[in-house]
Amino acid sequence: MKLLEGKTVLVTGASTGIGRAAAVGAAKAGADVVINYHSRDDEAAACVAEIEAAGQRGLAIKGDVAAPETATEFVVKAVEAFGKVDVMVSNAGICPFHSFLDMPVETVQRTVQVNLLGGYFMCQAAANQMVRQGHGGALIAVSSISALVGGEYQTHYTPTKAGLHSLMQSTAIALGKHGIRCNSVLPGTILTEINKDDLADEAKRKYMEARIPLGRLGQAEDLAGPIVFLASDMAAYVTGAALLVDGGAFVNLQ
Template identity: 35%
Template structure:
């Protein structure tokens, strides 16, 4: 197994893409710290699935918007497993609002989870690796909207665009330490965050017309790529955004 002996931290591991990423990394040999906030039952299910398959997975409650809690999350991985080699910044939220109606509270909430959280969690992760003189992998679950406009979701686009530049900067700054940083940018994936889209058939059909593969993605499509980026096979990939969208970005037309 290509991740045997590695330890991974996955935020937002209690549902959707994060849940499947945690399970995928564990299936390839990694010990996984499954971080969650509002989905305790989901996180428990993730750990249960991993352990039933003879993997190693334990849950930990940490709000990524709290710097102190992110520090403790990293220390928990080191305490439980003696290392933390892979960080997957997956936790994310979106709040729909026209730009002129967007509140300061909504802006702070989205940017806090999607950008500030990964910034300081990654900082804690890197500080420990640097102190131990160990290499590592940082994989951010971004979005096609780090580059593609999404009217009504200006805060989300700001956060993902910021994550794109953070990744590029860290790839250069951390590369000499043997730490790579890359983004995985999903398009339309079947997850709870897209529940309203899945229930709106006209809107869903219009979107499918923009996807050359004519289907939505599955969380497994994203998780498989994350596992590859976490492995030694991807050791020379650094500073890249890898898109998982069925061709959406190359064929998108705003309705």
């Protein structure tokens, strides 16, 4: 039996990067998968094709997670299509790098709306559906190593990722009585759309690689296994936890 056989998994921000890897990983583990995406129609369709190639049902629903109504619509359409929601992977996020002293107000607001409030309302909508269903479920937030450490050009971003980590801790308490488990994954430096321009500098990339005990930057697929584990019944007694997926970067202070 596959780890997620019979489950319906929802993933936000899944047209590329970690979200796409999580969606495809869930399908390979036996789940039907509904993805949210913001604007990349072709990439979203390709993600659904990969889900279907794994032998599962897939559906893409376009929407901006910064709008609270997007969360309600996402869950409603998922239930209409596949009958239920077992897992919500809140992944959608942005990080427009910028210095602190001249940070534009709109950049801060947009980052908070997408990363933190988007995650909040997606998890809330999914949790309400899970409570109505009455058989529990799992919420997984894609936080970041940036929830634990600072970044000079990420003063708007790191608080949102710390907020998602904290949200999972609090919802673990709020939803435990409903059998809903709430956990976060904290990726380290993963090669995605968010940082591809920043890491185009070869010297910076080699510096970052040298700081990681496993000797390489992460790939989006490195998150698929940990997310599938937390979504599965193998993690039946895991809630309120945060799993670092960073190649050992966080512990490498010296």
